[in-house]
Amino acid sequence: MPNVSTGGIMAYMLSTWRNTFAIFWKETKTYFTSPMAYIIGGVFLAITGYLFVSSISVAFPEASIRGWLDPSTTVFVLWAPAITMRLLAEEQKLGTLELLMTSPIRDYEIVLGKFAAVMAILLATLVLTLFYTLLLVLYGDPDLGPILTGYLGIILFGGASLSIGLLASSLTSNQVVAAIVSFGTLLLMVLTNQAADITSGVAAQVLEGVSLSGHFDDFSRGILDTNNVVYYLSVMAFFLFLTIRNIESRRWR
Numbered sequence: 006m007p008n009v010s011t012g013g014i015m016a017y018m019l020s021t022w023r024n025t026f027a028i029f030w031k032e033t034k035t036y037f038t039s040p041m042a043y044i045i046g047g048v049f050l051a052i053t054g055y056l057f058v059s060s061i062s063v064a065f066p067e068a069s070i071r072g073w074l075d076p077s078t079t080v081f082v083l084w085a086p087a088i089t090m091r092l093l094a095e096e097q098k099l100g101t102l103e104l105l106m107t108s109p110i111r112d113y114e115i116v117l118g119k120f121a122a123v124m125a126i127l128l129a130t131l132v133l134t135l136f137y138t139l140l141l142v143l144y145g146d147p148d149l150g151p152i153l154t155g156y157l158g159i160i161l162f163g164g165a166s167l168s169i170g171l172l173a174s175s176l177t178s179n180q181v182v183a184a185i186v187s188f189g190t191l192l193l194m195v196l197t198n199q200a201a202d203i204t205s206g207v208a209a210q211v212l213e214g215v216s217l218s219g220h221f222d223d224f225s226r227g228i229l230d231t232n233n234v235v236y237y238l239s240v241m242a243f244f245l246f247l248t249i250r251n252i253e254s255r256r257w258r
Contacts, residue, residue: 024110028118032092033125045087046130052080057137068145070137074155074225078218081166082195086187088126089170090180092119093252097178102255112252116245120171127163131156151227158224161237165217166191168244175251191217 036042053073060072096102105115141147173187174180198219201212213219217240220233 020109021111021114024114025118025121028110028115029121029125032119032122036122036126041091042088042126045084046126046133049077049080049084049130050133053077053134053137066145068141068147070134070141070147070152070155071225073134073137074159075221077159078162078221079195081163082188082191085163085166085170085191086173086184088123089167089174089187090184091174092123092171093174093248094178094180094183098180102252106252106256113249115252116171116175116249120168120245123167123171124164127160127167131159131163148227151225154224154227154229157229158221158233161224161234162217162221165237165240165244168241168248169194172244172248172251175248 056073056076057070060066093102096105106112138147138152141152169190170183170187173190174183176186177183194215194217197212198216201209201216201219204212220236223230223233
């Protein structure tokens with residue numbers, strides 16, 4: 006068994022962190038120096054803002070964020086493909102992915118760096134929605150427990166959606182095709198929850214088990230179930246692993 010020194014492990018981890026951060030920083034700057042992040046983020050805020058106002062404009066409004074939180078899982082079916090479609094598809098089209106692959110940067114560092122960048126966009130967008138919570142605190146008496154679990158749930162749901170979009174972007178050099186593949190996959194994984202309602206037995210359990218939206222309901226109701234957390238983390242790990250393997254396969258072609 007080879008003797009691996011502690012210094013060697015530390016040097017490897019430091020190199021991984023430095024390379025991943027370099028990819029993350031490059032992608033983040035690209036997003037924030039172009040209109041894309043602002044347009045996509047603005048559309049998300051406009052839709053969630055409309056949903057929030059609608060939820061508190063009824064006769065007996067509820068001091069919670071469920072009014073915009075639950076429908077926003079459907080919004081992610083369009084939002085995630087729009088934010089991820091260029092990540093690897095554009096690199097393939099411009100030929101810069103091959104340059105990255107011949108550099109000292111490892112394949113998984115490329116994927117993790119790009120995933121971290123779109124997660125940063127997601128978190129920055131969600132931070133702006135805290136304005137809705139501030140209004141509830143100022144003019145109502147909201148229960149903060151469901152709000153906290155709701156934000157945790159939407160971050161996990163968004164991360165899972167972005168990992169699926171990243172895989173789709175790695176499959177083609179055409180951004181439109183990547184967006185369509187990502188949209189179709191996300192729509193299927195959301196609609197399986199509705200399909201579970203009209204089936205029974207093992208089929209219903211399987212459909213509920215793989216449904217992205219089915220695991221979100223507990224979060225919006227203020228229930229923190231570790232099974233749901235593990236599910237979303239597993240989805241992210243699975244699709245990021247497939248993305249890394251797909252990039253690695255380009256070395257054999």
